[in-house]
Amino acid sequence: MEVGGGVKVGGGEKENVGGVVQQVNGGLTNDGLSAIMPGWFSEINPMWPGEAHSLKVEKVLFQGKSDFQNVVVFQSSTYGKVLVLDGVIQLTERDECAYQEMITHIPLCSIPNPKKVSKEFFPNMAVGYEDPRVTLHVGDGVAFLKNVPEGTYDAIIVDSSDPIGPAKELFEKPFFESVAKALRPGGVVCTQAESIWLHMHIIEDIVSNCRQVFKGSVNYAWTTVPTYPSGVIGFMLCSTEGPPVDFQHPAYNIDEDENSNKSIGPLKFYNSEIHSAAFCLPSFARRIIDS
Amino acid sequence: MEVGGGVKVGGGEKENVGGVVQQVNGGLTNDGLSAIMPGWFSEINPMWPGEAHSLKVEKVLFQGKSDFQNVVVFQSSTYGKVLVLDGVIQLTERDECAYQEMITHIPLCSIPNPKKVSKEFFPNMAVGYEDPRVTLHVGDGVAFLKNVPEGTYDAIIVDSSDPIGPAKELFEKPFFESVAKALRPGGVVCTQAESIWLHMHIIEDIVSNCRQVFKGSVNYAWTTVPTYPSGVIGFMLCSTEGPPVDFQHPAYNIDEDENSNKSIGPLKFYNSEIHSAAFCLPSFARRIIDS
Numbered sequence: 068m069e070v071g072g073g074v075k076v077g078g079g080e081k082e083n084v085g086g087v088v089q090q091v092n093g094g095l096t097n098d099g100l101s102a103i104m105p106g107w108f109s110e111i112n113p114m115w116p117g118e119a120h121s122l123k124v125e126k127v128l129f130q131g132k133s134d135f136q137n138v139v140v141f142q143s144s145t146y147g148k149v150l151v152l153d154g155v156i157q158l159t160e161r162d163e164c165a166y167q168e169m170i171t172h173i174p175l176c177s178i179p180n181p182k183k184v185s186k187e188f189f190p191n192m193a194v195g196y197e198d199p200r201v202t203l204h205v206g207d208g209v210a211f212l213k214n215v216p217e218g219t220y221d222a223i224i225v226d227s228s229d230p231i232g233p234a235k236e237l238f239e240k241p242f243f244e245s246v247a248k249a250l251r252p253g254g255v256v257c258t259q260a261e262s263i264w265l266h267m268h269i270i271e272d273i274v275s276n277c278r279q280v281f282k283g284s285v286n287y288a289w290t291t292v293p294t295y296p297s298g299v300i301g302f303m304l305c306s307t308e309g310p311p312v313d314f315q316h317p318a319y320n321i322d323e324d325e326n327s328n329k330s331i332g333p334l335k336f337y338n339s340e341i342h343s344a345a346f347c348l349p350s351f352a353r354r355i356i357d358s
Numbered sequence: 359m360e361v362g363g364g365v366k367v368g369g370g371e372k373e374n375v376g377g378v379v380q381q382v383n384g385g386l387t388n389d390g391l392s393a394i395m396p397g398w399f400s401e402i403n404p405m406w407p408g409e410a411h412s413l414k415v416e417k418v419l420f421q422g423k424s425d426f427q428n429v430v431v432f433q434s435s436t437y438g439k440v441l442v443l444d445g446v447i448q449l450t451e452r453d454e455c456a457y458q459e460m461i462t463h464i465p466l467c468s469i470p471n472p473k474k475v476s477k478e479f480f481p482n483m484a485v486g487y488e489d490p491r492v493t494l495h496v497g498d499g500v501a502f503l504k505n506v507p508e509g510t511y512d513a514i515i516v517d518s519s520d521p522i523g524p525a526k527e528l529f530e531k532p533f534f535e536s537v538a539k540a541l542r543p544g545g546v547v548c549t550q551a552e553s554i555w556l557h558m559h560i561i562e563d564i565v566s567n568c569r570q571v572f573k574g575s576v577n578y579a580w581t582t583v584p585t586y587p588s589g590v591i592g593f594m595l596c597s598t599e600g601p602p603v604d605f606q607h608p609a610y611n612i613d614e615d616e617n618s619n620k621s622i623g624p625l626k627f628y629n630s631e632i633h634s635a636a637f638c639l640p641s642f643a644r645r646i647i648d649s
Contacts, residue, residue: 107410109412116414116435116436117413117414117434117435117436117437118411118412118413118414118436118437118584118585119398119411119412120409120410120411120412121400121409121410121411121412122408122409123407123408123409143408144407144408145407145408145409146408146409162555164642165640264452264453264582264584291555291582291588291589291590291640292589293409293555293588293589293590295589297582297584297589298582298583298584298588298589298590299582299584299589333641333645334641335640335641335642336640336641336642337640337641338640338641338644340638340639340644341638341639341640341641343635343638344634344635344636344638345635347631347632347634347635348631348632349456349582349626349627349628349629349632350624350625350626350627350628350629350632351455351626351627353629353631354624
C-alpha cells in the first residue's frame with residue numbers, strides 16, 4: 068500500500084502452531100477445580116508458552132485457507148469481529164485502534180511533512196484503501212522492496228507477524244538494509260517489534276540489527292493491545308542518515324490541528340501525548356534497549 | 359502497613375465468581391476446533407465477560423479459605439508463583455513489579471519529602487514488612503481509617519480488589535472522604551482504579567467521586583500488567599487542598615539519586631520517565647476522564 072511517500076509492507080505468514088477454537092468438556096465443581104468452556108477461541112503458541120488468552124465465540128464467520136495462511140474470522144461476544152491467521156489473533160474490532168493508529172501515526176507524525184500522509188487515512192483499516200492517493204500492491208513485501216529505486220520513500224511501515232516462520236526475514240539485517248536503501252535521507256521506518264514482557268531477547272537482536280543499518284536514530288516504542296499476548300506490543304522507530312528525526316517529539320502535533328478530525332471523525336487512541344509516552348520504557352526494558 | 363507518613367490500606371474480599379484451576383477434557387482435531395488444556399488456571403469473571411486469561415499450572419502450592427477469601431497459590435510454568443483470591447489473579451512473581459512499584463512510587467515520588475518513605479521499602483513485597491519504620495495493621499482498612507486523627511498522613515495507598523463485592527465501598531464517596539480527612543493538607547492518595555479497556559464507566563464514576571472529595575488535583579495514571587485482565591490497570595492519584603502536587607512531574611527524581619539503588623538493588627519497572635508517561639492517556643480514555 069502506498070500513501071504519498073509511504074509504503075506499508077505486509078508481513079509473511081506465521082508458523083501453524085495450533086491456535087484453536089476451543090470446544091472443551093468438563094464441569095464446574097464447588098471447589099472451583101474445573102470449568103466448562105465450550106465455544107471459546109484460545110490462543111496457544113510456543114512464542115508465549117505457559118499462557119493463553121481466550122475469547123468467547125458467538126459465531127464463526129469464515130474459516131478457510133489462503134495461499135499463505137489458515138484464516139478464521141469470528142464474531143466474538145465482547146471484542147467485535149476477530150481475524151485469526153494460523154491460530155494467532157491479528158486484530159479485533161475493539162482494540163485494533165491501539166495497534167493500527169500507533170504503528171502508522173508514530174512514524175508519520177515524526178517527520179516534518181504531515182501533508183503527504185493525511186489523517187483521513189487512519190480512522191479504520193478499510194477507509195485507507197479507498198483513498199485516491201493509495202496504490203495497493205499485494206505480494207511479497209521483501210521482493211517488492213528490492214525492486215524499489217533508492218531513496219524513494221519518506222516512510223515505510225512494516226506490519227509484520229511474529230519472527231517465527233516465514234516473517235522471520237522481516238526481522239533480519241538484509242531486510243532492514245533494503246528498507247534503508249528504499250528510504251530517502253532522513254526517512255523513517257516503523258516495524259512491529261514484539262513484547263517487552265515476552266521477547267526481550269528477540270528485541271535485543273532487532274535493536275542490534277537496526278543500530279548497524281540505520282545511521283539516523285534507533286528507538287523502541289510500545290502500546291497496549293489487550294488481545295495481543297502479554298497485552299503490549301512494540302515498534303522499532305528508525306531513521307536513515309540525513310535530516311535528524313526526533314521521534315519522541317512529533318514534528319506534527321495532531322492535537323493542535325483543528326482540521327484533523329473534520330473528515331473522518333476523531334482518532335480513538337493516538338494523540339501527541341501518547342506518541343511521546345510510547346517511548347518511555349520500564350526499567351527492565353530500558354537497561355537492555357538503551358545499553 | 360505504615361511507612362513513615364504513609365499507610366497502605368488492604369482491600370476487602372471479592373465476590374466469589376468461580377475462577378478455577380481448570381481441568382478440562384477434550385481433543386485437538388486437525389481443523390483446530392478443540393484443544394486439550396489440562397492443568398491450566400483460567401480466570402473467568404463477569405467483570406470481564408467474553409474473555410479469559412489462562413496460566414499453565416506446574417503445582418498447586420496452597421489451596422484454602424481464609425476468614426475473608428478463597429486462597430490459591432500455585433507455581434506456574436512461566437510466570438513464577440501466582441496468588442489467586444476468589445478466582446482472580448492478584449499477583450505473579452514475573453509481573454508484580456509493574457503494579458507494586460507503580461502504585462507506591464507514583465504517589466510517594468510526587469511529594470517533596472522522599473526521605474519519609476525511602477526506596478528501600480520497595481524492591482519486593484516481603485522486604486517492606488521487615489523495615490523497622492513499618493507498623494503493620496491487619497484488619498478492615500475502612501474501619502481503621504475512620505479512627506485515624508485528622509491530617510495524620512502524607513500519603514495513603516489503597517491496593518484494593520475490584521469494586522464488585524466487599525471492596526465496593528473502597529470506590530465510593532464516604533471512603534474517599536475518610537481518606538481525605540486522614541491526609542494532611544496537600545497529602546496524596548493512590549487507589550487502584552481498574553482498566554481503561556474494560557471499565558470506563560466505573561472509572562468515570564470514580565473520577566466523579568474523587569473530584570467532589572479531593573480539592574487539590576485529581577488524575578488518572580496506568581501501567582501494563584500482563585496477568586491482569588486486558589493487560590493494563592490504572593490508579594487515581596489525588597491530593598487534598600494545600601500545597602499543590604504536580605503528579606505528572608515527580609518531586610523526587612529517583613533516576614538522579616545515586617544512592618537509590620545501593621541497599622536493595624535496582625527497581626525492575628519504575629523510573630521517572632515511566633512515572634510521567636503513566637499519566638498520558640489514549641484519546642478514548644482522555645475524552646471521558648478529562649471532560
